[in-house]
Amino acid sequence: xxxxxxxxxxxxxxxxxxxxxxxxxxxxxxxxxxxxxxxxxxxxxxxxxxxxxxxxxxxxxxxxxxxxxxxxxxxxxxxxxxxxxxxxxxxxxxxxxxxxxxxxxxxxxxxxxxxxxxxxxxxxxxxxxxxxxxxxxxxxxxxxxxxxxxxxxxxxxxxxxxxxxxxxxxxxxxxxxxxxxxxxxxxxxxxxxxxxxxxxxxxxxxxxxxxxxxxxxxxxxxxxxxxxxxxxxxxxxxxxxxxxxxxxxxxxxxxxxxxxxxxxxxxxxxxxxxxxxxxxxxxxxxxxxxxxxxxxxxxxxxxxxxxxxxxxxxxxxxxxxxxxxxxxxxxxxxxxxxxxxxxxxxxxxxxxxxxxxxxxxxxxxxxxxxxxxxxxxxxxxxxxxxxxxxxxxxxxxxxxxxxxxxxxxxxxxxxxxxxxxxxxxxxxxxxxxxxxxxxxxxxxxxxxxxxxxxxxxxxxxxxxxxxxxxxxxxxxxxxxxxxxxx
Amino acid sequence: xxxxxxxxxxxxxxxxxxxxxxxxxxxxxxxxxxxxxxxxxxxxxxxxxxxxxxxxxxxxxxxxxxxxxxxxxxxxxxxxxxxxxxxxxxxxxxxxxxxxxxxxxxxxxxxxxxxxxxxxxxxxxxxxxxxxxxxxxxxxxxxxxxxxxxxxxxxxxxxxxxxxxxxxxxxxxxxxxxxx
Numbered sequence: 001x002x003x004x005x006x007x008x009x010x011x012x013x014x015x016x017x018x019x020x021x022x023x024x025x026x027x028x029x030x031x032x033x034x035x036x037x038x039x040x041x042x043x044x045x046x047x048x049x050x051x052x053x054x055x056x057x058x059x060x061x062x063x064x065x066x067x068x069x070x071x072x073x074x075x076x077x078x079x080x081x082x083x084x085x086x087x088x089x090x091x092x093x094x095x096x097x098x099x100x101x102x103x104x105x106x107x108x109x110x111x112x113x114x115x116x117x118x119x120x121x122x123x124x125x126x127x128x129x130x131x132x133x134x135x136x137x138x139x140x141x142x143x144x145x146x147x148x149x150x151x152x153x154x155x156x157x158x159x160x161x162x163x164x165x166x167x168x169x170x171x172x173x174x175x176x177x178x179x180x181x182x183x184x185x186x187x188x189x190x191x192x193x194x195x196x197x198x199x200x201x202x203x204x205x206x207x208x209x210x211x212x213x214x215x216x217x218x219x220x221x222x223x224x225x226x227x228x229x230x231x232x233x234x235x236x237x238x239x240x241x242x243x244x245x246x247x248x249x250x251x252x253x254x255x256x257x258x259x260x261x262x263x264x265x266x267x268x269x270x271x272x273x274x275x276x277x278x279x280x281x282x283x284x285x286x287x288x289x290x291x292x293x294x295x296x297x298x299x300x301x302x303x304x305x306x307x308x309x310x311x312x313x314x315x316x317x318x319x320x321x322x323x324x325x326x327x328x329x330x331x332x333x334x335x336x337x338x339x340x341x342x343x344x345x346x347x348x349x350x351x352x353x354x355x356x357x358x359x360x361x362x363x364x365x366x367x368x369x370x371x372x373x374x375x376x377x378x379x380x381x382x383x384x385x386x387x388x389x390x391x392x393x394x395x396x397x398x399x400x401x402x403x404x405x406x407x408x409x410x411x412x413x414x415x416x417x418x419x420x421x422x423x424x425x426x427x428x429x430x431x432x433x434x435x436x437x438x439x440x441x442x443x444x445x446x447x448x449x450x451x452x453x454x455x456x457x458x459x460x461x462x463x464x465x466x467x468x469x470x471x472x473x474x475x476x477x478x479x480x481x482x483x484x485x486x
Numbered sequence: 487x488x489x490x491x492x493x494x495x496x497x498x499x500x501x502x503x504x505x506x507x508x509x510x511x512x513x514x515x516x517x518x519x520x521x522x523x524x525x526x527x528x529x530x531x532x533x534x535x536x537x538x539x540x541x542x543x544x545x546x547x548x549x550x551x552x553x554x555x556x557x558x559x560x561x562x563x564x565x566x567x568x569x570x571x572x573x574x575x576x577x578x579x580x581x582x583x584x585x586x587x588x589x590x591x592x593x594x595x596x597x598x599x600x601x602x603x604x605x606x607x608x609x610x611x612x613x614x615x616x617x618x619x620x621x622x623x624x625x626x627x628x629x630x631x632x633x634x635x636x637x638x639x640x641x642x643x644x645x646x647x648x649x650x651x652x653x654x655x656x657x658x659x660x661x662x663x664x665x666x
Contacts, residue, residue: 092508101492104506355504400508400518412514438513441580 013057013070021071022087022382025062032058084301084375085343086112087382092400098390102316102357105366107386108323108404111348113301121298122376124159125219127176127207129200130192131227131257132165137194140228140257143283147290148189154291155179159298160219162210163188166203167196176210200227200269201234204241204252211250217374220342221250222275222297224290227266228257235265242272249304249374251275251342253293257286259471263478267328274304274341276326279478281471296344302380305373306337309352315366316355323407324349327414327481337372349484351411354386361392410483413442417455417476424462433463439480451479498581515580553606553613554655557592558644571607574647575600575618589650598622598648612638613656615645622648 014021017031032054037043039051060066092106130144148163155161162176163185174188207223215221223245231238242252252273254266257280270277278293280286309317311334320332325346332338340348356366367386372379420435436459443452458472493502494517501512510517553572556563564587566572575585576594583601588594600620607614617624619633625646626639639645641656 092506096506099505102504104504104508106506106508356506405508405516408509409514409516412509416514434513442514445580 011053011057012074013061014074016053016057017061019061020383021074022085022384023061024088025064028058028061032062084114084380085371085373085382086114087371087384088112089384089386090401090404091386091388092404093388095389095391095395096356096358097394098359098361098392099357100359102355104318105354105356105388106400106404106408107352107354107367108407109350109352109369109384111343111350111371111382113299113343113345113347122218122220122300124155124161124294124298125176125211125214125221126155126160126294126297127162127164127210127223129164129166129170129203129207129223129225131167131198131200131203131225131229132192132194133167133196133198133229134194135198135229135260136257139283141192141194143286144226144257145189145192147287149186150287151290151294152179152182152185152189154294156298160214161185162207164203164206164210165192166199166206167194168199168202169196170202170206172206172210176214198227198229198231199234200225200231201237201241204238208241208245208250212248215248215250217249220297220300220303221248223250223252223273224275224293225252225254225266225269226257226290227254227261229260230262231265235262235268238265238269239272242269246272246274246304246339246341251297253277253297255280255286255289255293256474257283259469259474263474271328274339279474281475296346297342299345300342301345302343302373302375305340305343305348305371307332307340307350308337308370308372309334310368310370311335311354312365314357316357318353318355320353321351321411322348323351323411324484327411327484329415329418343373349407351407356388358390361390363387363389407484409442409446410480413439413446413483414480416442417480420462421473421477424468429462429465433459436462436476439476443480446483448479448483451476454479555587555645556653556655557589558651558653559597560592562592566606568608568613571605573602573605575603575620577601589647592650594648594650597650599650600648603647604645613640613654614638620647 014023017028017035019027019031035054036051039054040046041048041051060070088110090108096103096105128148132141136144157178157180159179160176161174161179162172163174165171165173173191174185177184179185204223204225211221211223245252252269253275254270254277256263256266256277266277276293278289280289309320309332311317317332317334320330322328322330325348330338352367354366358364364387365385366388369384369386371382374380416435416439420432420439423432423435436455440452440455440459443455454472454475458468458476461468493504494507495502496510496512496515496517498515499510499513501510503511503517507517509515552565552567554563554565566586572587573585574587574589575583576590576599577584577588578601581601589599598621600618600622602618603620604615604617604624614636615624615626615631616636617631617633624631626637627644628646631637639654641654643654645652645654
C-alpha cells in the first residue's frame, strides 16, 4: 500500500531534484533515480534526511494532480512565477549508439499553454483589412459583412476594432473604435461596397497605422487581412511591412477566400507577421474561421515567442518544422533567435531534425533550446536541454514513441506535397507527379481518402502537362498542413 | 562502436537515408519496417522440404470450378474462383498489393504473412500453389515449399503460410456456393 504523499510547505521540490519548474515527468523520474542512488542511507556517503527529501519531492512531482496543486502553492508562496507554457520533449530515441557516421535524431517539442483566465485576457487591438475589389461582389462581400457583424458580438467592450476596405486604394471605413461603440462599427460594416482591383499594400499600411495608434504592451495588436485575389507588384513591400510590424509586436494573419488568391504570398505574409494563413473554401466557412481566429487571438498566452537553438559542433540542424497547430517549414538557424509569433489556445509543436555525429559513448547534450517571449507584460524564458545517452552497443530494437511517429508521418506527407509544388515551379513535371502521387498514397494510408483523391487528380493533371487547379492545389496544401490538428 | 552503418536504403525509392531516419526523405515511406508494416521473420524454420508433386492421377478429368479456403484460426471461409490466379497475402495499398485472398484480418501480420506471400492457380484440372519467396515460407501438409516452384495440392490438404493454417476444399458445388 502506498501512503498518499503530503505537500510540505517549506521545501522547494524542484530545487531538491535540481530541476526547473517546467520539467517533464521523465526528467523527474531520472533525477529521482540518480539522487536516490546517491543518497540512499545504505550507500557510503548516503544520508537518510536528504534521501527522505528527495523521495518526498519525487512523490509530489511525479503525480500530475499533486504536482499541479504544489505548483499553485509554490506560485502563491512566490517561489516560482507560473510559466504560461509547459514544455514537453519527445525524442525518437533516448539512447543512441555511438557511430562513426552521422545519424538522425528527431526531437518533438510540445509547448502547451496553461489556459489563461478569460476575464483576464488582454484587450484586443484589431484591424480588419477587407478586400472590396470587384471580385468580392455578391455573396462574398455579403458573407464578410455577416461574419464581421457576428464578430462584433463576441468581442469585449474594451477591445478595439478598425475596419479598412481596400481595392486599388485603401479607405478607413472605421477608425480604431472601442467595441462598446458598437453602433458606429455596425454602420461602417453595412456601408461596405465593392469595386476596383486588389492592392494589398495600401490596405495593410492603413490597418497597421490604425493599430499602431493604440498599441501598447497591455494589448494584443493584430491585423487580419481578408482577400480573394492576387496583389501584383507590391508583395515585397507587404512582407517588409509585416516584418516591421512583427518587431513592434503587431501580428498579421491572412484569410484567403475562394481559390484565386496567391497562397504562397499570403503564407509568407502571415509568416513574417507571426500569424496564420487560412484557406476559406466556402462562404459559410468564413464566419466560423473568422470567429475561431479571433478567439485564438484573444487567448494568446505568449507573444513574440522566439526560439534559439544552440548546438555543439558535432550536431547539425537539418530542419525545423512547426508541426501544430499547422505545419510549416521554419527557417531556423542555429545560434540565432527565430520568431515563432504567438501561442494561442492550441499547443505549439515543433519538430527538430538533428544530424548527430558522435562516435564516443556517454551522456551528452545534443541541443540547447532557449525560448523567449512575453506573457502578459512580463518577459519569460524557457530553457530545454536535449540530452542523449550514447552507448557502445544497442540494447535492442527501440520503438520510436507513437506520438512522434504520428507527427512525422503527417509531416512527411506535408513535405512531399510542398516539394511537389516546388518541383513544378522548376518545371520538373516527372518529379512533381511522383511526389504528388506519393503524397496521395500516404494520405490513403492514414485514411484521408478525400484529400488523397484530390492529390491524385492533381497528380494526373500535372503528368499530362496541365496546370494543377487552383482549388485542388489549395485543398492539398491547406489540407495537409492541418493533418496534425485533432 | 561495433559496426559501420552507412544508412537505410529506402525499399520503395532506393534513397539512402541516415541511420535513425524514420520516414524516407525522398518518398515518405516508413523506414524501420520498410513499409507500413513489414513481415517479421520467425526465428526457426526447420521443417522438412517438400518434394515437387505433379498431379497426373485421380481428379485430372474433373472440371475445376473454384477453391474454398478455410482459415482454421478464424474459421473464415473464402470461395475463390479458378478463372484467374489468386494472390494470397496482405493488402497494402501503398505498395499496390491487392491480394485476392487478403489475410490481414486473420492476423496475417502476426502470423508472418508477407504482402505477396503465395499464389494459387489451376492448370489442366489441378490446383497449384507457389511460394513467392515469402519471408516465413509456405507449407503443404507441413512440408516447406521452395520459392517459385509450383506444388500441386489436393482436396483437404493443409496449406500453411507463415504460421497461419488454411484448409482447402476443392469439391465445391458451383450452383450452391456461387450464387452470382
